[in-house]
Amino acid sequence: MLAPAMSVRPSLGHGVGLRLTHYDRILAPGADGSDGSLAGDLGVELVEVVTENFFGPGGTVPGGRPRAVLERVRAQVPVALHGVSLGVGSVDPPPEEYLRALRTVVDWIEPAIVSDHLCWGSVGGHYAHDLLPLPYREDAIAVAVDNVGRAQDALGRRILLENVSSYAAIGGGTMPEWEFLMEVARRADCLVLLDINNIVVNAKNHGFDALDYLAGVDGDRVWQFHLAGHTDRGAYKFDDHVGPVPDEVWSLYEAAVARFGEVASIVEWDQEVPPWEVLRAQAERARDLAAALVGGEA
Amino acid sequence: MSQRLRDEQALFWRAISWPTGVDDFLARTDDATREAFGRMVTGDARLPGPRRMTIYAESYFYRLADVLREQYRVLAWIIGPVRFHDLATDFVWQRPSHSPDVRRFGEALPDFLAGHPLEARHPGLGELARVERAIVTAIDRPDSARGPVERSALQAVEAERWPGLRLRLADHVEVLTTRRSYPLAFAAWRDDAPSPDPIPPVPEDGPFHVLVWRTRLEVFHRALVPAQAAALRALAAGRTFEAMCDAAVELDPSLDPATLVRWLGTWIDDGLFHALEA
Known part of the structure; x- marks a missing residue:
């Protein structure tokens, strides 16, 4: 078993996903005449970034703008590195060069959290750059556990796996999604990033009760939540991270906090990205709702 | 599996x-x-x-x-x-x-x-x-371990050492050569402007040279005259200041030393060099 850096869920607070739109704000000279350091200006407790955006050429630490942005953010708040290309469910294991690049970023930025998705994304050396669905079967569990092990060995730490939104159930599944997720996490001894929005999306797309999902999750392994918006397209819900977190997601978030206690959260908003203040207000709502349910400072 | x-x-x-x-x-x-x-x-x-x-x-x-x-x-x-x-x-x-x-x-x-x-x-x-x-x-190429060479460092070089001077280009500097000129395309482009219709023809009357570089956080590009491109390529190849001048004058015999020094000053102000060896 891998020795975790922290065996008890840390209190990392509530934050937002940093997107390119916000880089100028991070780098602009501060209103106090400083050189652009944030000086408390972020107003959130945690920031999540997409890991691969900070892979430098050839797996090096990047230079220029990405480096300046991430170092300035990291100087102010803990950072969660959120990958999109590990593809733990791909039958082809993650390339060594990818794992080395990931390790380089982790060693450089010393993130509070390293996460990716329980999905597959490549086959035969071709990358879809999407979070593709796995069948909820024993053979897929074995592949994912093996690949999570490779990643955790390469990093020397546990990672968090996120449940993904999906539009197609891959045939022959023998268990519900939540059981699949927890079985991978238990066997790989990894942690879970529970995306509340994805549960809401999948509940509609696959016809289950979102509360049943929560009931099937082992809270000890849940170290982070994702909150986001989606679009209801009638026959299905589409996970596009557009707009504010909808009420349905907030409601399930409250149920999750009531069940699992205080858990770090990140609000994702990827389309029509709003000003930082709007995003920050969403993180503040997540913090306030959690505080009302489990106590602590609002 | x-x-x-x-x-x-x-x-x-x-x-x-x-x-x-x-x-x-x-x-x-x-x-x-x-x-x-x-x-x-x-x-x-x-x-x-x-x-x-x-x-x-x-x-x-x-x-x-x-x-x-x-x-x-x-x-x-x-x-x-x-x-x-x-x-x-x-x-x-x-x-x-x-x-x-x-x-x-x-x-x-x-x-x-x-x-x-x-x-x-x-x-x-x-x-x-x-x-x-x-x-x-160019935006995320590795930063140089050493900061950009300043004018003061160049000014401190004794006159007799200038011919053998070597200036190393930073990793984020690139000189490209094209057969057509594109400054007009870049100048005309606006996200919110309608696309030209039909596609405007661009005459093949080059070669043209484009310098792409980054200050610490911003990427810039600028057209170069052929002698400037030859000079920068000589430096990129690790050649001396004297060899750089020879490369430029070979293309433009009318160049005088003051012009070459002025170019060098501009490139230093742009932060193109990360090391100076005198």
């Missing part, structure tokens, strides 16, 4: 990357593949299996097309949204991503354009894409 899972992922990939869509893929494939697809993707009356797979197929294409559009904004503007959509379709289909880093997806587009019918009808688009690619990739 599960052969079943491998087969499913290969079939899933074929279905979502088929250039004319999932329905067409199923119509054109053989019975055994259609049956395998039916076993793999479970649908219902509300959302049949092929429709569910189409959601992934559309996401696959539009995500990658957006990456291309973001990286080749001037090219996209010049050829317009319809032609760019067609170009992206061809590129996504023929050059699928081989890197986990999506930002590398478009790196082959300039070479791809060289053999594309669009380039045959509108020569020079590949060159334009190559300049844009250089600008995009």
Whole structure:
């Protein structure tokens, strides 16, 4: 078993996903005449970034703008590195060069959290750059556990796996999604990033009760939540991270906090990205709702 | 390793990357593949299996097309949204991503354009894409371990040591040569301006040279006269200041030492050099 850096869920607070739109704000000279350091200006407790955006050429630490942005953010708040290309469910294991690049970023930025998705994304050396669905079967569990092990060995730490939104159930599944997720996490001894929005999306797309999902999750392994918006397209819900977190997601978030206690959260908003203040207000709502349910400072 | 899972992922990939869509893929494939697809993707009356797979197929294409559009904004503007959509379709289909880093997806587009019918009808688009690619990739090239060389460092070099002076270019500096000139394209491009129609022809009256570089956080590009390009290339090859001057004067015998020193001063102010060896 891998020795975790922290065996008890840390209190990392509530934050937002940093997107390119916000880089100028991070780098602009501060209103106090400083050189652009944030000086408390972020107003959130945690920031999540997409890991691969900070892979430098050839797996090096990047230079220029990405480096300046991430170092300035990291100087102010803990950072969660959120990958999109590990593809733990791909039958082809993650390339060594990818794992080395990931390790380089982790060693450089010393993130509070390293996460990716329980999905597959490549086959035969071709990358879809999407979070593709796995069948909820024993053979897929074995592949994912093996690949999570490779990643955790390469990093020397546990990672968090996120449940993904999906539009197609891959045939022959023998268990519900939540059981699949927890079985991978238990066997790989990894942690879970529970995306509340994805549960809401999948509940509609696959016809289950979102509360049943929560009931099937082992809270000890849940170290982070994702909150986001989606679009209801009638026959299905589409996970596009557009707009504010909808009420349905907030409601399930409250149920999750009531069940699992205080858990770090990140609000994702990827389309029509709003000003930082709007995003920050969403993180503040997540913090306030959690505080009302489990106590602590609002 | 599960052969079943491998087969499913290969079939899933074929279905979502088929250039004319999932329905067409199923119509054109053989019975055994259609049956395998039916076993793999479970649908219902509300959302049949092929429709569910189409959601992934559309996401696959539009995500990658957006990456291309973001990286080749001037090219996209010049050829317009319809032609760019067609170009992206061809590129996504023929050059699928081989890197986990999506930002590398478009790196082959300039070479791809060289053999594309669009380039045959509108020569020079590949060159334009190559300049844009250089600008995009300059943003995160590794920072130099040493800071940029300052004018004061140059001024401290004794006069007799100048001929043997070597200035090392930073990793983020690139000099490109094209057969056509694109400053007008870059100057005319605005995100919110309508694309030119028809695509304006650009005469092949080069060579032209473009300098792409980065200050700490911003990327710039500027046209160079041939002698400037030769001078910078001499320095990039590790040659001395004297050799740099020879390379420039060979192309333009009218150059005087004051002009060459002025160029050097401008490049130092631009932060092109990360080391000075006198």
